[in-house]
Amino acid sequence: MNALEIDRLSVRYGRTTVVDDVSLVVPAGRTLGLVGESGSGKSTIAAAAVGLVAPAAGEVRVGGVVASGGGKAAREARRRLQLVFQDPFSALDPRMSIGDSIAEALRASGRAFSRDARVARVRELLTLVHLDPDRAGDTPAAFSGGQRQRVTIARALAGEPSVLIADEITSALDVSVQGAILNLLRELQENLGLSMLFISHNLAVVRYISDEIAVMRHGRIVESGPTEQLLAAPTEPYTLDLLDAVPVLGVRMAAE
Amino acid sequence: MTWRSRLVSPAGIAAAVGVLLFLFLAIAGPALFVAAAETSNVPARLLPPSLAHPFGTDDLGRDIFARVLVAARVSLLLTLGATVVSTVGGIAYGLIAVILPRHVRRLATGFLDVLLAFPWLLMVLFFTVIWSASAMTAMFAIGIAGIPFMARLVYNLASSVSGRDYVRAARVVGVGPFGILVRHILPNIANPLFVNAAATASVTLLSFAGLSFLGLGVQAPEYDWGRLLQDGVTRIYVNPLAAIGPGIAVVLAGLVFTFVSETLADTRGGGRSAVARRALGAVAPTRRSGAAAIARPALAAGEPVAEIADLRVAFGTADGGEVERVRGVGLRILPGEVVGIVGESGSGKSLTAMALAGLLGADARITTSSHTFDGIDMTRPLTAADRSTLGVELGMVFQDPLTSLNPALTIGRQLTEVPEVHLKMPRAKAREHAAAALEAVGIADARRRLSQYPHQFSGGMRQRAMIGQALTGRPKLIIADEPTTALDVTVQRQVMGVLRRAQRDTGAAIVFISHDIALVSAFCDRVLVMKDGLIVEELDAQRLREDATHPYSRALIACLPDMTSDRTQPLPVIPPELAAAALAEEVGV
Numbered sequence: 149m150n151a152l153e154i155d156r157l158s159v160r161y162g163r164t165t166v167v168d169d170v171s172l173v174v175p176a177g178r179t180l181g182l183v184g185e186s187g188s189g190k191s192t193i194a195a196a197a198v199g200l201v202a203p204a205a206g207e208v209r210v211g212g213v214v215a216s217g218g219g220k221a222a223r224e225a226r227r228r229l230q231l232v233f234q235d236p237f238s239a240l241d242p243r244m245s246i247g248d249s250i251a252e253a254l255r256a257s258g259r260a261f262s263r264d265a266r267v268a269r270v271r272e273l274l275t276l277v278h279l280d281p282d283r284a285g286d287t288p289a290a291f292s293g294g295q296r297q298r299v300t301i302a303r304a305l306a307g308e309p310s311v312l313i314a315d316e317i318t319s320a321l322d323v324s325v326q327g328a329i330l331n332l333l334r335e336l337q338e339n340l341g342l343s344m345l346f347i348s349h350n351l352a353v354v355r356y357i358s359d360e361i362a363v364m365r366h367g368r369i370v371e372s373g374p375t376e377q378l379l380a381a382p383t384e385p386y387t388l389d390l391l392d393a394v395p396v397l398g399v400r401m402a403a404e
Numbered sequence: 405m406t407w408r409s410r411l412v413s414p415a416g417i418a419a420a421v422g423v424l425l426f427l428f429l430a431i432a433g434p435a436l437f438v439a440a441a442e443t444s445n446v447p448a449r450l451l452p453p454s455l456a457h458p459f460g461t462d463d464l465g466r467d468i469f470a471r472v473l474v475a476a477r478v479s480l481l482l483t484l485g486a487t488v489v490s491t492v493g494g495i496a497y498g499l500i501a502v503i504l505p506r507h508v509r510r511l512a513t514g515f516l517d518v519l520l521a522f523p524w525l526l527m528v529l530f531f532t533v534i535w536s537a538s539a540m541t542a543m544f545a546i547g548i549a550g551i552p553f554m555a556r557l558v559y560n561l562a563s564s565v566s567g568r569d570y571v572r573a574a575r576v577v578g579v580g581p582f583g584i585l586v587r588h589i590l591p592n593i594a595n596p597l598f599v600n601a602a603a604t605a606s607v608t609l610l611s612f613a614g615l616s617f618l619g620l621g622v623q624a625p626e627y628d629w630g631r632l633l634q635d636g637v638t639r640i641y642v643n644p645l646a647a648i649g650p651g652i653a654v655v656l657a658g659l660v661f662t663f664v665s666e667t668l669a670d671t672r673g674g675g676r677s678a679v680a681r682r683a684l685g686a687v688a689p690t691r692r693s694g695a696a697a698i699a700r701p702a703l704a705a706g707e708p709v710a711e712i713a714d715l716r717v718a719f720g721t722a723d724g725g726e727v728e729r730v731r732g733v734g735l736r737i738l739p740g741e742v743v744g745i746v747g748e749s750g751s752g753k754s755l756t757a758m759a760l761a762g763l764l765g766a767d768a769r770i771t772t773s774s775h776t777f778d779g780i781d782m783t784r785p786l787t788a789a790d791r792s793t794l795g796v797e798l799g800m801v802f803q804d805p806l807t808s809l810n811p812a813l814t815i816g817r818q819l820t821e822v823p824e825v826h827l828k829m830p831r832a833k834a835r836e837h838a839a840a841a842l843e844a845v846g847i848a849d850a851r852r853r854l855s856q857y858p859h860q861f862s863g864g865m866r867q868r869a870m871i872g873q874a875l876t877g878r879p880k881l882i883i884a885d886e887p888t889t890a891l892d893v894t895v896q897r898q899v900m901g902v903l904r905r906a907q908r909d910t911g912a913a914i915v916f917i918s919h920d921i922a923l924v925s926a927f928c929d930r931v932l933v934m935k936d937g938l939i940v941e942e943l944d945a946q947r948l949r950e951d952a953t954h955p956y957s958r959a960l961i962a963c964l965p966d967m968t969s970d971r972t973q974p975l976p977v978i979p980p981e982l983a984a985a986a987l988a989e990e991v992g993v
Contacts, residue, residue: 185892239569243591256577322748327963327975393893401926
């Protein structure tokens with residue numbers, strides 16, 4: 149059973165087609181990595197999946213239920229899909245305490261919470277991402293970049309999603325913090341049985357976290373397959389190019 | 405800026421004193437002064453100013469000073485009323501316009517633009533004519549006439565906030581349009597809104613005085629400052645204070661409103677933008693006077709192109725203390741050398757490089773025991789010739805070329821600056837020189853590109869253009885501060901290639917700053933690892949993995965996933981006792 153199916157999705161901004169007939173599948177409990185250069189349409193896929201942009205064609209299904217378009221069933225299916233944004237500094241309302249930001253997202257779970265239950269659940273979520281639950285009343289300004297990213301992960305988890313879409317979530321972070329966040333994601337996936345669509349332009353990071361990889365360019369998927377297999381024997385020149393461009397410690401980079 | 409520090413600022417004190425004074429007048433004024441203000445005393449009519457009557461008396465013998473004090477209540481109430489009408493109306497219109505579907509929204513904003521183009525006074529006159537002249541009419545007329553301005557402001561502020569990720573995040577979890585307005589948009593635009601409302605109030609007050617003066621506002625026997633002004637002006641040659649008195653009241657109240665808006669204004673980030681300005685000024689020098697930079701003699705063998713010793717950089721904190729961000733760093737850059745500085749945010753790596761270039765803002769407290777660039781003593785005040793030399797020989801490439809290239813000037817204007825100003829080339833030659841620099845960084849069709857603006861370039865191209873700008877001089881040192889952090893790996897590789905070629909062609913030294921230790925090692929000769937404002941280790945880039953002995957360097961290397969990381973194991977993280985001070989909490993997983 150697939151947690152997320154994106155079926156022949158196309159998105160247009162005006163006359164430009166930014167996502168062109170893309171199909172992706174995230175199997176339950178697995179992670180699909182989506183790599184590609186900026187402007188290749190990766191983030192637009194994420195935005196279309198959660199309903200922030202309307203697709204021009206195609207369908208998004210969560211656990212087999214159509215999540216694109218209007219209607220109650222589609223809206224509910226969309227809530228099972230939560231998004232973590234790239235920039236933890238703009239993804240949290242600076243005037244709202246982090247506890248309130250997380251509490252606001254509880255509505256996506258579709259359950260009704262009493263006041264006490266809400267507080268308890270926010271504390272539980274903060275503990276889940278290894279933050280001190282007593283700091284729920286602080287505003288984002290009191291937290292560092294990595295801590296804020298933990299808060300946005302907690303907010304996404306508040307909706308009790310079956311699929312988490314992580315859109316370049318480590319590219320604004322320091323490398324040491326990046327490692328801690330990646331570890332957290334893997335831990336959460338294991339404990340909560342989450343499925344993930346992990347979007348990044350950093351091939352090393354995608355390789356580390358993904359079971360399968362899809363390579364995107366100019367709005368299309370150019371190559372996809374199981375991680376080890378794809379990286380060991382890429383067939384597309386663009387994938388080779390991407391692999392080639394990853395800087396390796398202590399190895400002099402060839403000039404252009 | 406905290407509320408406390410805002411209130412003790414000069415504007416804050418003036419605002420507080422003014423508000424208290426006018427509040428007192430509005431509440432107690434009529435009760436205290438009504439006798440003197442409204443009892444006719446015909447024998448004492450039309451008296452000139454005296455101690456008993458500071459502004460004199462009017463044609464019924466009433467004390468004008470007392471009338472000004474009593475009129476404060478009506479004048480201020482009308483002003484506040486009108487301001488509330490425009491603010492509430494503006495917020496309602498602006499916020500509703502933001503959540504309307506696209507086509508309807510166009511109509512709504514188009515209508516606003518039409519209203520904005522309409523002179524407000526004409527609008528007020530229109531309303532007073534259809535509703536007949538009275539104080540209330542004037543209040544609503546002025547208030548309604550102010551709505552388009554406020555609505556436009558609210559609309560602009562709100563649409564910039566509604567594009568933020570936290571608003572999109574709220575939409576993803578299912579918060580409706582109304583909830584987003586109330587919970588996210590309104591609180592985040594409240595501050596500039598209040599500032600503007602307070603500023604509008606002072607304009608409104610003047611409008612009232614104007615309307616009453618024209619006889620369209622408050623009607624006799626009621627009076628406000630405008631009416632008093634109207635009464636007084638007929639006798640301005642006999643008793644000038646009868647008109648000037650109410651005028652002073654209007655000006656004072658207007659000042660208080662302005663001070664209030666000043667105090668409300670959020671000035672956070674001013675320091676940062678000052679730094680940015682300074683940095684920009686150095687990259688694109690606008691000084692048109694001064695001597696041409698003369699080609700300086702080649703450095704003797706072994707002599708560094710730039711050197712700084714025992715550098716310390718501190719900043720003042722909000723509570724009057726000082727925090728030291730660079731704590732004794734020495735740096736010696738030899739000609740043609742490529743030196744990498746690697747460290748996490750807050751390690752002081754950028755500050756060190758900016759200090760080396762002499763580009764830190766006035767808020768940075770810098771101490772060094774020595775600091776030279778190409779033989780210039782940078783610790784002394786620089787002469788015009790020195791500055792010209794710096795402009796020609798020092799190139800800067802920043803992380804975000806969108807903010808470090810001037811968006812209002814063509815690429816050509818920015819690339820001909822150094823040749824024209826510092827190398828004294830004629831315009832045509834400078835343009836050729838700039839085109840050659842763009843070609844050198846691999847931008848095709850360079851001549852046409854020169855007349856384009858930065859926003860017409862892609863991210864990678866802008867970064868090339870910045871490197872090209874450094875090449876338009878005779879660079880001896882290029883400082884590249886996270887130049888590829890915003891770019892993809894493939895574009896990153898191209899930009900690094902361009903930088904490398906630039907270095908080979910010009911023989912310039914490069915200081916390359918990054919948090920990516922793999923990238924630094926792949927590009928540089930020598931790598932400095934910084935942490936908490938100190939250099940903890942200096943390493944040969946090619947032998948980084950083998951030679952690193954400092955536990956922090958080793959941890960930085962270990963925590964970076966590469967194409968050989970074991971996918972079955974959690975990634976190593978920097979142990980808490982090693983983590984940089986600013987990040988201590990971060991990695992305590």
